[in-house]
Amino acid sequence: MIDIPSMQRAGANAVKAIIDDVISEKLDVEKKFSSSKTAFRIADLGCSVGPNTFIAMQNIIDAVQQKYQSQGFASHMPEFQVFFNDHTSNDFNTLFASLPPERPYFATGVPGSFHGRLFPDFSLDFVHSSFALQWLxxxxxxxxxxxxxxxxxxxxxxxxxxxxxxxxxxxxxxxxxxTFLEGRAKELVVGGLMVLNMPGIxxxxxxxxxxxxxxxxxxxxxxxxxxxxxxxxxxxxxxxxxxxxxxxxxxxx
Amino acid sequence: MIDIPSMQRAGANAVKAIIDDVISEKLDVEKKFSSSKTAFRIADLGCSVGPNTFIAMQNIIDAVQQKYQSQGFASHMPEFQVFFNDHTSNDFNTLFASLPPERPYFATGVPGSFHGRLFPDFSLDFVHSSFALQWLxxxxxxxxxxxxxxxxxxxxxxxxxxxxxxxxxxxxxxxxxxTFLEGRAKELVVGGLMVLNMPGIxxxxxxxxxxxxxxxxxxxxxxxxxxxxxxxxxxxxxxxxxxxxxxxxxxxx
Structure with a gap:
C-alpha cells in the first residue's frame, strides 16, 4: 500500500537540514558543559527496527559535533548516549543485532509508549521522532x-x-x-531540543x-x-x- | 546440569543483605542531590531475561529509598532509571515483555559485552552484576x-x-x-556503588x-x-x- 520505510527515509533526508539548522542555531554549547561533564543524550521515539533510526541519530550527532567544533569547543566534545524507543512489542532483538558496529554512541533500547513517560526528569538533550506521532x-x-x-x-x-x-x-x-508534549517537557533538560517529523495535511x-x-x-x-x-x-x-x-x-x- | 537460575536466585537473596548494608552505610544522599536534580541510575550487567534481575533491581531501589527516608530526605526522592545489560544476542524482547508492570523505575536495555564500555563517563550511580562475571x-x-x-x-x-x-x-x-573494573571506574559517578555477586572458590x-x-x-x-x-x-x-x-x-x- 504505502511504502512507509521509504517515506520515512525521504522524510529523514528532508529533515536533516532542519536538524542541522536547529542544532547550529539553538544548541547552547557553553551551558551544556558548564554543568559538569555529562553525556549528550538523544532519544528516537517510535524508532522501529532501523536503519532509518540509525541514520537519524548519526545526523544529529554529526550536527552536534559540528556545532562544538565551530564554536571552538572540540576538546569538550561530549560522549553520546542514544535511547531507541518503541512499543514493548517492537523487535528490539533485531534492532540491537543491526546496530552500526562503528557507532559513535552508547546504545540503549527503551520499551514503552511515548504517550506515557519514558525517561526521568531532565534526562534528555535531544528528542527526535519521525513518522510516529501520527499513531494515536x-x-x-x-x-x-x-x-x-x-x-x-x-x-x-x-x-x-x-x-x-x-x-x-x-x-x-x-x-x-x-500528553506527548507534557511528557517530553519534563524529560528534556533546560535548553533541550526537539525535532518532530510527521505526515501532515x-x-x-x-x-x-x-x-x-x-x-x-x-x-x-x-x-x-x-x-x-x-x-x-x-x-x-x-x-x-x-x-x-x-x-x-x-x-x- | 547446574540449575543456574536457582543458583542466581539463591545468590540474589543472599546478596540482598549486602546490598542493604552497602547502601545504608556508603550512599551519600546529600552529595547526590546537591548536584542538581538527577535520576538515580542503576545497571545490571549480565541481566539475562529475568525475573532475577527484576528482583535485584527492586532490592536496590528499596534500599536507596529506605536510606533517603531514614536520613530525612524523603521529599528529595530521586527517580530511578534501570539499565538492563547483556550480550546483543540476549532475548531483550522477552525481557521487555516481562518487565513488572508496576515498576518504580524507567527501564532501558543495553546490548553489549561488559568486557567493553557500555555507558558514558559518570553516568551510573550503582552497578550490580550477579552470576555473570565468571564468563570470560x-x-x-x-x-x-x-x-x-x-x-x-x-x-x-x-x-x-x-x-x-x-x-x-x-x-x-x-x-x-x-578491563571490567576499568570500564566501570569510568562509568560510575564519584561516590557510586558496585555489588558483584559471582561464584567463587x-x-x-x-x-x-x-x-x-x-x-x-x-x-x-x-x-x-x-x-x-x-x-x-x-x-x-x-x-x-x-x-x-x-x-x-x-x-x-
Missing part, C-alpha cells in the same frame, strides 16, 4: 458504539466519514499530542485529500467488498478503525 | 594450539587439567576483570574441588565417551572449552 494511543471510543453518531460503519478511518467521526479523531489526537484541506486518507478509503472499500463476499464479517469491518491521524500545521501550533 | 570474554588462545603446553586435549575446562591450562584461564580472567582450594570444576569434568568425560562412540569427533572435543572461570577471594582483591 487508541481508536476513539465513540467509533465503537452503535448508538454513537461517530459509529464508523463500513469504514476504517475518518477520511470520507461523517464529521462526527473526524471530530472524534481530532479530539483524540489533541489529547495524545498534549495543509491547513483547511479536506481529510479525504491526504495520501493517508485516500489509502484508508481504498482499504475500507476492499474490506467492505470482502465482507460482501463472506470472507470476513461485517461486524469485523465496522469495529476495525486505524488509529492514525494526519494533523495540519495549525493543529500543531 | 573468550577462551584463552593457548588452549587451541596443538603446539602449546596448554593444549586442552580431552577436556573442556581447566579443572583437573595440567597447570598450564589453569594458568591460561587465570591470566585471561585477570585481563577480563581488569576458597583461597588455596584446588580448581577441581569447585562445583563448577566438577561439573565440567563430568561434561568433558561425557564428550570424550561420545567421541569414542563416534557421535562427535575428537577434534570437536579438543577444540571446545568453556569460557568460565571461578575465582578465589584473593584474586578479586
Amino acid at each position: 494511543s487508541k481508536v476513539p471510543e465513540e467509533l465503537l458504539s452503535k448508538n454513537s453518531a461517530a459509529w464508523n460503519k463500513g469504514r476504517v478511518h475518518y477520511a470520507s466519514a461523517p464529521d462526527e467521526v473526524a471530530q472524534a479523531y481530532t479530539v483524540q489526537f489533541a489529547k495524545d499530542i498534549t 495543509p491547513n483547511g484541506n479536506p481529510h479525504s485529500s491526504s495520501v493517508t486518507g485516500l489509502s484508508f478509503d481504498i482499504l475500507g472499500h476492499c474490506l467492505v467488498d470482502m465482507a460482501k463476499e463472506g470472507l470476513i464479517s461485517e461486524v469485523q469491518v465496522d469495529s476495525f478503525n486505524v488509529p492514525i491521524y494526519v494533523a495540519s500545521p495549525k493543529e500543531m501550533t | 570474554s573468550k577462551v584463552p588462545e593457548e588452549l587451541l594450539s596443538k603446539n602449546s603446553a596448554a593444549w586442552n586435549k580431552g577436556r573442556v575446562h581447566y579443572a583437573s587439567a595440567p597447570d598450564e591450562v589453569a594458568q591460561a584461564y587465570t591470566v585471561q580472567f585477570a585481563k577480563d576483570i581488569t 576458597p583461597n588455596g582450594n584446588p580448581h577441581s574441588s569447585s562445583v563448577t570444576g566438577l561439573s565440567f569434568d563430568i561434561l568433558g568425560h561425557c564428550l570424550v565417551d561420545m567421541a569414542k562412540e563416534g557421535l562427535i569427533s575428537e577434534v570437536q572435543v579438543d577444540s571446545f572449552n568453556v569460557p568460565i572461570y571461578v575465582a578465589s577471594p584473593k584474586e578479586m582483591t
Whole structure:
C-alpha cells in the first residue's frame, strides 16, 4: 500500500537540514558543559527496527559535533548516549543485532509508549521522532458504539466519514499530542531540543485529500467488498478503525 | 546440569543483605542531590531475561529509598532509571515483555559485552552484576594450539587439567576483570556503588574441588565417551572449552 520505510527515509533526508539548522542555531554549547561533564543524550521515539533510526541519530550527532567544533569547543566534545524507543512489542532483538558496529554512541533500547513517560526528569538533550506521532494511543471510543453518531460503519478511518467521526479523531489526537508534549517537557533538560517529523495535511484541506486518507478509503472499500463476499464479517469491518491521524500545521501550533 | 537460575536466585537473596548494608552505610544522599536534580541510575550487567534481575533491581531501589527516608530526605526522592545489560544476542524482547508492570523505575536495555564500555563517563550511580562475571570474554588462545603446553586435549575446562591450562584461564580472567573494573571506574559517578555477586572458590582450594570444576569434568568425560562412540569427533572435543572461570577471594582483591 504505502511504502512507509521509504517515506520515512525521504522524510529523514528532508529533515536533516532542519536538524542541522536547529542544532547550529539553538544548541547552547557553553551551558551544556558548564554543568559538569555529562553525556549528550538523544532519544528516537517510535524508532522501529532501523536503519532509518540509525541514520537519524548519526545526523544529529554529526550536527552536534559540528556545532562544538565551530564554536571552538572540540576538546569538550561530549560522549553520546542514544535511547531507541518503541512499543514493548517492537523487535528490539533485531534492532540491537543491526546496530552500526562503528557507532559513535552508547546504545540503549527503551520499551514503552511515548504517550506515557519514558525517561526521568531532565534526562534528555535531544528528542527526535519521525513518522510516529501520527499513531494515536487508541481508536476513539465513540467509533465503537452503535448508538454513537461517530459509529464508523463500513469504514476504517475518518477520511470520507461523517464529521462526527473526524471530530472524534481530532479530539483524540489533541489529547495524545498534549500528553506527548507534557511528557517530553519534563524529560528534556533546560535548553533541550526537539525535532518532530510527521505526515501532515495543509491547513483547511479536506481529510479525504491526504495520501493517508485516500489509502484508508481504498482499504475500507476492499474490506467492505470482502465482507460482501463472506470472507470476513461485517461486524469485523465496522469495529476495525486505524488509529492514525494526519494533523495540519495549525493543529500543531 | 547446574540449575543456574536457582543458583542466581539463591545468590540474589543472599546478596540482598549486602546490598542493604552497602547502601545504608556508603550512599551519600546529600552529595547526590546537591548536584542538581538527577535520576538515580542503576545497571545490571549480565541481566539475562529475568525475573532475577527484576528482583535485584527492586532490592536496590528499596534500599536507596529506605536510606533517603531514614536520613530525612524523603521529599528529595530521586527517580530511578534501570539499565538492563547483556550480550546483543540476549532475548531483550522477552525481557521487555516481562518487565513488572508496576515498576518504580524507567527501564532501558543495553546490548553489549561488559568486557567493553557500555555507558558514558559518570553516568551510573550503582552497578550490580550477579552470576555473570565468571564468563570470560573468550577462551584463552593457548588452549587451541596443538603446539602449546596448554593444549586442552580431552577436556573442556581447566579443572583437573595440567597447570598450564589453569594458568591460561587465570591470566585471561585477570585481563577480563581488569578491563571490567576499568570500564566501570569510568562509568560510575564519584561516590557510586558496585555489588558483584559471582561464584567463587576458597583461597588455596584446588580448581577441581569447585562445583563448577566438577561439573565440567563430568561434561568433558561425557564428550570424550561420545567421541569414542563416534557421535562427535575428537577434534570437536579438543577444540571446545568453556569460557568460565571461578575465582578465589584473593584474586578479586
